[in-house]
């Protein structure tokens with residue numbers, strides 16, 4: 001059912017930031033991913049960058065109990 | 069005559085906001101733009117306000133009209149109520165308050181107002197105003213699609229539910245203020261207007277209270293250049309509304325920014341001066357459009373009169389909108405007539421992503437004395453936004469089977485070419501399966517009373533031995549929020565040349581099937597609505613599917629094996645449930 005290029009599900013970074021799982025669709029003519037829910041659109045590099053920026057700002061990936 | 073866009077610039081003033089209000093007035097008058105001044109009830113007690121607005125009326129021809137949106141503290145006290153929003157007040161008290169304000173208006177100005185406004189006005193309020201004050205020509209009746217998402221975006225605190233109505237000017241029905249009247253008998257007598265024009269794409273994909281002709285709303289969205297304070301979007305926004313003149317015989321646009329947004333005293337971190345600057349630029353831009361003869365400025369009641377003289381009751385309106393802010397080519401196409409409002413989304417293969425049936429003419433009056441309480445949302449039967457679309461939710465689309473392998477067209481992008489207010493061509497889409505390419509196109513023709521003739525034409529198949537099947541696929545439900553309405557009591561029907569089979573909805577997941585079906589039907593007695601899919605092509609398998617609790621929908625499907633050049637034609641009709 002999912003037709004994006006990589007064969008695995010890629011979630012929209014903008015919708016993910018709103019706590020929503022929305023799987024990007026792939027346009028093979030333009031070689032880009034796009035969201036059917038919001039207006040996100042871009043290549044895999046852009047998807048990954050935006051997801052990483054969001055995650056970097058959202059989580060502190062460190063042991064909480066070893067911090068002190 | 070070349071179609072024009074008629075513009076109302078509306079300023080609301082009370083007792084303590086005359087300074088920013090006058091700033092707005094000056095910006096408009098500097099650009100030769102006259103305004104409609106909505107007097108808030110607090111203003112009746114302010115000599116300053118009354119003097120100022122009388123002066124503005126005399127000098128510039130601005131119209132003084134009445135804001136009914138919020139009841140003043142004194143009046144609330146005198147009726148012993150805490151509710152301040154007019155459409156949410158018990159109707160017996162509401163009527164008395166309206167009479168009080170109209171009479172006060174007469175006392176102060178020597179005439180009754182010819183235009184009124186609230187964020188929401190229900191049918192019984194419009195009917196009451198028309199019966200008692202027939203001089204009222206126009207009313208702001210709703211905030212287009214400021215329902216569910218705006219609620220969530222405002223800390224779930226902003227109770228403003230008028231989803232599913234018209235985006236432009238219309239003749240409200242006596243039975244339901246968000247439904248366009250079908251004929252003269254049904255018209256409530258007051259032209260309905262929206263509170264602001266909205267971005268007709270962001271209204272689906274984002275919060276539409278952030279993307280409108282209201283410059284401070286756009287600032288709130290931070291959709292401007294953070295370094296320079298420039299906001300190209302606001303100009304594109306006006307231009308995109310002007311584009312709609314290609315499809316309709318006129319356009320309506322209003323700018324309604326309350327004075328508070330021109331001050332530093334807002335919830336924004338930007339200073340009021342930014343909104344003032346953008347407001348100024350917007351008015352200058354409108355002035356330019358006036359000089360190009362594309363825009364005409366009117367007051368609210370002037371427009372109401374123009375509209376009743378020039379636009380026939382029942383005239384459909386369309387909106388063919390493109391993304392002008394996120395940099396994609398996404399397109400949304402909207403259509404409204406007295407029986408339905410429908411939106412097609414280019415990012416999901418031109419599928420119907422939102423469908424509001426009006427044929428049932430259900431009562432949507434609001435207040436503590438109604439079953440609706442606060443909820444004036446017009447029920448949807450398709451809302452991809454609220455009830456899922458692409459992955460098994462509510463949607464109307466085409467599915468294609470290439471050698472029995474299913475392919476949902478909603479997973480492809482496409483665009484629309486609109487013809488007037490009655491037809492769209494959906495740009496050909498190619499789907500590929502195991503190296504086989506299938507190209508098809510779709511045409512949707514509207515009949516003006518809830519009917520859509522849908523033609524799917526198979527243009528090309530790369531492998532002539534491939535078996536290609538088209539399935540017109542319609543999955544509906546009903547509700548006004550994300551949560552499902554109770555579907556028990558709904559009916560599914562299927563007819564062929566011989567007989568009709570019927571199934572009552574019990575969440576049983578059953579199905580009805582006919583090899584040579586002629587008509588499929590889903591009946592929603594809860595909203596007085598039936599959706600009928602008539603099959604106009606031969607040799608079509610029909611199926612009507614009952615859903616179940618985890619997937620609560622009614623699915624109608626019309627399947628046909630296709631040869632190159634052939635068409636699958638169906639007519640989808642929204643009608644009153646019999």
Ligand SMILES: [Zn+2]
Pocket residue numbers: 012013014015016022035036037038039040
């Ligand atoms: Zn998204």
